[in-house]
Amino acid sequence: MRAPPLSLLPLLVAAAILSLSVATDKLDQTASIAGNQTLESAGGVFRLGFFVPPGSSDARAYLGIWYATIPEQTVVWVANRRNPVVRPPGVLTLSADGRLVILDGRNATVWSSDDAAGSGGVATRALAQLLDNGDLVVTHGGESQSGSTGRTSVAWESFDYPTDTLLPGMKLGVDGRSGISRNITSWRSAADPSPGAYTFKLVSGGLPEFFLFRGLSKTYASGPWNGAELTGVPNLKSRDFIFTVVSNPDETHYTYYVSDPSVLSRFVLNGTMGQVQRFTWHRGGGWSGFWHFPLDPCDSYARCGAFGYCDVGQSPLCSCLPGFQPRSPQRWSVGDGTGGCARTTNLSCGAGDGFWTVSRMKLPEATSATVHAGMTMDRCRQVCLGNCSCRAYAAADVSGGINRGCVIWAVDLIDMRQYSEVVQDVYIRLAQSEVDALTAAANRRSHVVLVIALVAAISGVLLLGAFAFGCLCFWRKKAAPAGRDNELPLRATKLKLRRDDQGFSDENKMSSEEDDLDLRLFGLAVILAATDNFAADSKIGQGGFGPVYLGRLEDGQEVAVKRLSRKSAQGVEEFKNEVKLIAKLQHRNLVRLLGCCIDGDERMLVYEFMHNNSLDTFIFGDEEKRKLLRWKTRFEIIAGIARGLLYLHEDSRLRIIHRDMKASNVLLDRNMIPKISDFGIARMFGGDQTTAYTLKVIGTYYMSPEYAMDGVFSMKSDIYSFGVMVLEIVTGKKNRGFYDDELDLNLLGYAWTLWKEGRSVELLDEAMVGSSCDHSQVRRCIQVALLCVDMHPRNRPLMSSIVMMLATENATLPEPNEPGGNIGRSTSDGELSQTQSELTVTATDTR
């Protein structure tokens, strides 16, 4: 039996160390802690004591709780945030009536905890204990010295009084029974824990919803809780991070847990940024940001006013709900949507009204909506119709995919945004004539009513807003054929483009032979015939620019028709010119643009059809699908994308910055040759410099830090996205929402950590286990990817270097830096700025 002595040894050592400091997790009425003495929770996770915030000029001391195990003091709770100890040393005691009391050096009381238990006089056997979850709990009536146990009751706990941080298990919300309302309020500054400008809290009434306030005004809302999700923050659930919103007559609150309790995770309201942020501690050291809100311009509270909704995929961002129009079209067109929308037709208030369904939306603010828990949807509709002030209704609870209860809005609908992940219908009340018009518009449009109904259900607002509305205009034009110019006649045959090259710069001027190059201008009838009137089952995808349909031309050729849902700022000629230019970009690794179709406001692009769909369907598919992509294929895909991008960036006549490189924009042909799609479309929308366009991709997880923060876009931003994609191809995991078992969270951070530890090969998709692969090639890809995701654009290599680095075995590549893109990270400027110049030199040498 040699084991017991060996295993006891560490305990003895630990005990010896503990006894040196005042290491206990409890404080009774006879003890106190003063100055730099601390309590430490039993498992050594948290520490309680006095601290002076760094940067605080006059050494004000606060009683706080911070993590015991990590080097940088991260305070998660402050007792006396408004009343610092200015005359040291501070002393914490447990008073005779069982309250925590902070005294200063002159024995004056600086702060004391509420007498929540109402003991009102003497409290016997009071005890304060710091728990491993970070909660400081005061109990009364615990174990007496004689050993008899009285009834222990929790008299007070720090979890009931959060400061700026929510730890796992803490609640944010209200408790009707105790009357406690828990919010988090930012620190005034890093040196001053007193309450700052921002508060994040539950606003009661209607459906539960959490709001970020700056002073008295709302700046961000989580979206109402619909029983399944907070509709403004979809996709946050994961296996390792669990949050719930409890809502019952007794209490309403948000709380979260991490499945692995050894992981340090905190949710903090950052007053500098005006954001709620979630961080986890990295094994490698340092807090890494998992998410933060508000995240993009559409998160800004009530961004599009009453009856408007926001969509980062649209320009301008704001659109009106169907049946509504901007109150001030001028301000609307310059991007100010705050004025909101007004009804196109007034309600008749009675039998003359109907409903139009919108879906895939963050629900409108529902704090002043009325909730009827037991009501059926039919009854809900009747109640809404029967009350003149009702503007919309929806199910109150959709958990498990079942509609329960009813929520009725008798107020303007505000703070809506498009979210394809939210699965819930909202029924908007409109005049019946308006509903008929919307329906007719849908019908009239080449009998594509099926598409409207189906696709509206599928992709919601994108269509209802931009497309159904567009259809309405189209229909109106058709209904009143007189006097509309500017409309191309419907032509069923192939047209030749006119040879007028005005508007081209000399550099781009094309010779006349080239003009006849295969670009075709398709008539609407040809497209309708090819796609079976945009039949629902010919729809093969939905991109940021609109739905994509599979079509078969008369001669049997299969094509992909992208139906642009956004209005182009350009006229017909300019648009055609752009299409001509883009169609000239031809490369083995680019999807070929065959032609376009222009009809009224409709614009469509016709591409060669790719049989194997997009890359994401493979790398993020099920195991079978991922297995199909062996390492060799993956490597060739990476190299192919790199060559395609090199052509766009450096070798083509036009320099094209893709702006939206991601796995779903890489298509695979029959032979699994990767082809980049959607390049150059930004140009077709007129001016790829506009900020309006820039806003489009915000929120995707391929975005470089400089683009995310400043909207600055360059080739180097594409290169960043390329790096992210390479890591995704290697790992088979999405950067978005990646969640590692050890909670390194971010795919980039995780890849970097493994890389540093020389374990990068472990990143390989498990689906490839067993198949042979060249590990040095894998390492090279990961290293190149990490170089591409450098925080600083100038450190990222150019595509020409990347292609070379990928192709050269035994090449000595530069060491990557820690990647950018995490919130709260900024490496100092000037580090390793040489890397880029070295790479450039190498690249030029080989030319």
Ligand SMILES: *[C@@H]1O[C@H](CO)[C@@H](O)[C@H](O)[C@H]1NC(C)=O
């Ligand atoms: C605590 O403070 C005392 C006096 O200010 C000092 O001598 C001692 O080193 C401090 N202990 C620690 C662990 O910082």
Ligand SMILES: *[C@@H]1O[C@H](CO)[C@@H](O)[C@H](O)[C@H]1NC(C)=O
């Ligand atoms: C504070 O109170 C303690 C205990 O009652 C006493 O020993 C100490 O002298 C007091 N200090 C001052 C500055 O009054």
Ligand SMILES: *[C@@H]1O[C@H](CO)[C@@H](O)[C@H](O)[C@H]1NC(C)=O
């Ligand atoms: C936040 O909660 C505290 C009590 O914990 C309360 O005093 C304060 O007024 C609340 N702040 C807001 C903005 O509701």
Ligand SMILES: *[C@@H]1O[C@H](CO)[C@@H](O)[C@H](O)[C@H]1NC(C)=O
């Ligand atoms: C619609 O209602 C508004 C306010 O109730 C009124 O000002 C407006 O004239 C009405 N429009 C029509 C066409 O009746």
Ligand SMILES: *[C@@H]1O[C@H](CO)[C@@H](O)[C@H](O)[C@H]1NC(C)=O
């Ligand atoms: C109509 O709805 C509003 C808001 O829910 C409510 O205050 C009002 O009493 C209702 N009116 C009728 C007649 O039910």
Ligand SMILES: *[C@@H]1O[C@H](CO)[C@@H](O)[C@H](O)[C@H]1NC(C)=O
């Ligand atoms: C607030 O956020 C910024 C940027 O993410 C970070 O540098 C800073 O440390 C954060 N402050 C707190 C108190 O977390």
